Amino acid sequence: MPRIANLIFAGILCVIASMIVAAVLQSGFRADSHTGRADASQFIQEGIETQRNLRLAAEGTESQETPFPVIVRKPIGPPRIELAGTDPQGRTGSVACSTCHSVRKPNLENKTVATLDEFHQGMEFSHGKVACYACHNPKDSDSLRLADGTSVAYQDVMTMCAQCHSKQAESFANGAHGGMNGHWDLSRGPQMKNNCIDCHDPHAPSYPKMIVGFKPKDRFNAPVEDHHDEKLEVKK
Amino acid sequence: MTNHPSLPIIENFSRRAAVKGAFATLGAGAFVAAISPLRQAAKNTTAAEFMQQHYTELSPEQKDEVIARLEAETKEKYGADVTIGDDRPIPGTKFVYAINLSVCNGNGKCVEACHQENNHDRATNQSYIRVLEMPKGTMDMEQGSTTYSGVVPKDDKFYLPVQCQQCDEPPCVDVCPVKATWKEEDGIVVVDYNWCIGCRYCEAACPYHARRFNWKEPEVPAKEVNPDQSYLSNRIRPVGVVEKCTYCLHRTRRGKLPACLEACPTGARVFGNILDKDSNIRWILQNKRVYILKEELGTKPAFFYYFD
Numbered sequence: 032m033p034r035i036a037n038l039i040f041a042g043i044l045c046v047i048a049s050m051i052v053a054a055v056l057q058s059g060f061r062a063d064s065h066t067g068r069a070d071a072s073q074f075i076q077e078g079i080e081t082q083r084n085l086r087l088a089a090e091g092t093e094s095q096e097t098p099f100p101v102i103v104r105k106p107i108g109p110p111r112i113e114l115a116g117t118d119p120q121g122r123t124g125s126v127a128c129s130t131c132h133s134v135r136k137p138n139l140e141n142k143t144v145a146t147l148d149e150f151h152q153g154m155e156f157s158h159g160k161v162a163c164y165a166c167h168n169p170k171d172s173d174s175l176r177l178a179d180g181t182s183v184a185y186q187d188v189m190t191m192c193a194q195c196h197s198k199q200a201e202s203f204a205n206g207a208h209g210g211m212n213g214h215w216d217l218s219r220g221p222q223m224k225n226n227c228i229d230c231h232d233p234h235a236p237s238y239p240k241m242i243v244g245f246k247p248k249d250r251f252n253a254p255v256e257d258h259h260d261e262k263l264e265v266k267k
Numbered sequence: 268m269t270n271h272p273s274l275p276i277i278e279n280f281s282r283r284a285a286v287k288g289a290f291a292t293l294g295a296g297a298f299v300a301a302i303s304p305l306r307q308a309a310k311n312t313t314a315a316e317f318m319q320q321h322y323t324e325l326s327p328e329q330k331d332e333v334i335a336r337l338e339a340e341t342k343e344k345y346g347a348d349v350t351i352g353d354d355r356p357i358p359g360t361k362f363v364y365a366i367n368l369s370v371c372n373g374n375g376k377c378v379e380a381c382h383q384e385n386n387h388d389r390a391t392n393q394s395y396i397r398v399l400e401m402p403k404g405t406m407d408m409e410q411g412s413t414t415y416s417g418v419v420p421k422d423d424k425f426y427l428p429v430q431c432q433q434c435d436e437p438p439c440v441d442v443c444p445v446k447a448t449w450k451e452e453d454g455i456v457v458v459d460y461n462w463c464i465g466c467r468y469c470e471a472a473c474p475y476h477a478r479r480f481n482w483k484e485p486e487v488p489a490k491e492v493n494p495d496q497s498y499l500s501n502r503i504r505p506v507g508v509v510e511k512c513t514y515c516l517h518r519t520r521r522g523k524l525p526a527c528l529e530a531c532p533t534g535a536r537v538f539g540n541i542l543d544k545d546s547n548i549r550w551i552l553q554n555k556r557v558y559i560l561k562e563e564l565g566t567k568p569a570f571f572y573y574f575d
Contacts, residue, residue, distance in 0.1 A: 034283065040291040049298050202575065206547025207367070207555070210534035212388035213523065216357075219522030225534065238533060240418050241372060247392045247413075 097213065099221035101206075104229060109173040109185040132172035139164045157235045166191060166233070192227045199227075273281060321446070322459040322499070333461075334498060337430050341503055348491035354497045354520035356453035362514050363454070363541040363548045364525075365557070365571040366428055371535040373398050373419040373426030381430075384515060385501040386493055388485035392572040393513035395479065399427040406558055406572075408475070428535075431456065431477040431512035432528070432560065432568030439469035439478060439511075448509075454569050457499040470509055474561050475568075478511045514538070514559030541569075 082142075093199040131150070139146065142162045144154050168176035175183045175191050183190050193200035202208035203224075210230065213221035230238060305317075317338055319325075325333065334351045341349050378394045399411025403425055411427055419424060423488035436457050440448050447462040448469055470478040484506040494501040499516035504510050515525040517537070528536040539548035548571075551557065555573040 035286075038286055038290050040295045041287060045291050046294040049295060053298075053302060088469050172413040198575070205554075206539070206574075207365075207537055207551050208370075208534060210531060212529050213524060214522045215519065215538050215540070216522035222524075230532075230534065238370075238372065239310050240420070241374040241532070242418055243373065243375050243416050245375050245382065245392065246416070247378060247382070247394045247397070248390075 056128060057168045096215040099219070101217070101222045103189070103224045104226050105186045106188055106226070107186075128172040137164060137169035139169060141237060155232075157237070158233065188233070189227050192233075196227075278448060280500060287562070311325075316461065319461050321462050323449075324531065330498075331491070337407065337502060341492070345492055345503065346489040347487075347494060349492060349494040349496050349502070349568070351496045351498055351502050352517060354500070354516055356451050356455070357520060357522075358538045359542055360451075361454045361542050362433065362519060363553050363569045363571065364433075364514065365537040365541060365548060365573060367535045367537070367575060368427065368572050369574045370533045371398075371426045371428060371531075373400060373415065373424075373458045375427060377527035378529045378533055380526045381512070382493070383519075384493055384526035386485065386487050386496070386503045388481075388483065389487055389491070391483075391487075395477070396428055396430040397476070397495075400424050400427060401427050406560065408560055427572070428527075429475055429477065429560070431473075432566065432570040433476050433512075433514065435567035435569065436565060437563075438472040438474065438566060442468040442472040444468065453520070454509065455514055457513055457516070458508070458510060459499070460502075460504045460510065462540075465507040465509065467509060474564050480509050481506050533571055541544055557567050 033267055064245045085166065109128060111127055113125050113128075116123075137145055141164075144151065144156050144159060164176070166175055167242075168174045168182055170176075171182060172186070175185060175188065177183055177191065178194055189200070189203075199208050203267075209225050209227075213222040215222070227233075282362055313498070315332075317485055319333060320329065330353055334353060337351050338349055341347055341351075341496070345415075346514070360487060375398055378396045381387070381396050382392060383392040385395065397413050399408055399413055400415040401411045401424060405422060406427075408429060409429060411429075415421070415424075433450075433454050433456055435450075437450055440450055440456060444466060445462060446460045447464065448456060450456050451563045465480070467480055470480055481504050487503065492503070493501060495518075500513045500515065500517040501514055501520055515523075515527075519525055524537055525536075528538050537547055537551060539546040541548050541552075543549070549574060552571065558572045559570070560572070
């Protein structure tokens with residue numbers, strides 16, 4: 032029996048010795064690959080770190096006192112009408128609303144496109160039953176008019192919308208309506224928000240239908256026909 | 268020469284020597300068998316990667332080394348120059364997401380933005396977001412379908428985008444046998460892709476089907492690789508590990524909005540810091556009808572849905 036014990040002991044020693052050898056070899060390899068790669072990219076990494084630190088330092092000093100603003104986009108100005116034809120000199124161009132409307136008598140009753148007999152024929156209008164001059168200003172056609180008669184510039188169209196859509200305006204003011212870009216943290220950067228008419232056509236304000244483009248090819252959702260389609264594409 | 272045999276024949280071959288030799292062979296054989304997985308692994312992973320510590324146990328110097336290595340590997344494999352940051356939580360923040368289901372129309376732009384932002388595999392159109400087309404009158408996401416197409420929104424449906432809910436009681440974290448996934452101070456549940464063993468327990472545990480498994484090495488053309496990366500976020504993941512939405516921590520921990528929010532054409536998505544009492548998120552929770560998904564499970568999501 033002692034003989035067998037010796038043999039087992041010898042065997043275990045053998046295994047341990049070979050494990051140590053392997054471990055030494057492994058760590059040597061590891062050290063090699065480490066130094067090779069680390070050297071090459073260390074400088075890059077340092078560069079990034081300093082840039083980041085500088086940026087953070089700059090933010091730290093300024094941001095606390097002067098947070099960045101929430102910038103709401105504004106329309107560039109009153110709309111201009113593209114002329115269909117050309118003038119005697121062969122020029123096309125665009126004109127302001129007032130070019131025509133200053134010499135025409137406003138029809139305060141008009142509510143639909145159907146009753147227009149000369150201009151704005153192709154326009155789609157589905158915005159309740161409000162008259163054109165509920166929003167457009169009959170006295171100054173290059174501006175809008177609030178319900179109380181106050182004139183409002185086209186750039187401040189949101190004031191106009193908010194008269195009726197106060198719930199949406201409230202949500203917008205609290206950051207719960209309307210698309211945005213930029214920063215959630217105003218101490219680090221500004222936030223840009225859409226205005227009403229970026230998404231809603233004022234004459235037909237319901238959000239347009241869209242077509243789904245991108246779809247993940249989820250293994251479990253892919254219809255069986257898809258496989259055939261793929262094969263066909265490969266053949267082509 | 269004649270005294271020596273031409274072949275190394277063991278003379279006086281005793282029983283003792285035979286048994287000794289047999290055991291020695293057995294020992295050597297056992298050792299080779301024991302380390303053979305290592306030899307297999309060496310083909311797929313470098314030694315440095317194999318010996319890497321858990322993220323939370325890395326010293327700053329080790330982190331720098333690891334990140335430099337990962338950047339070099341991305342350059343080598345994908346031909347793209349990327350910077351991998353190590354973005355840590357901003358003190359005093361807990362990120363919360365809210366989606367306005369009255370506005371979402373299921374167009375799927377968020378899904379696409381996530382795909383591009385997070386360097387997902389191009390062939391599978393992988394993304395952390397699924398948009399479910401839901402029958403009206405229920406908030407049970409299991410009744411939803413992701414295979415809708417064509418013109419949206421359909422009249423009798425509403426659309427429910429689902430991604431990681433960053434639960435306060437995350438079942439996925441509880442089941443991880445190697446602690447490769449955990450919840451950070453700002454509420455984001457992250458994965459150390461280099462520590463994950465790919466057992467997919469977390470994927471099974473998540474009631475929101477929010478985790479994704481990398482069945483293959485992601486293929487992303489060099490031009491399309493998003494170079495703004497972070498270790499715990501959108502760096503290109505290795506094959507065989509689980510990944511998930513991180514609220515774009517490589518953006519949000521730098522103060523920016525998540526990519527899915529910026530991509531949303533309807534403005535349905537709202538993101539903010541719930542610890543800031545003037546934040547938009549706080550206003551929504553106080554003023555809107557707010558739902559959470561699978562409330563009965565007690566996962567306490569940091570993701571809210573509302574109607575208005």
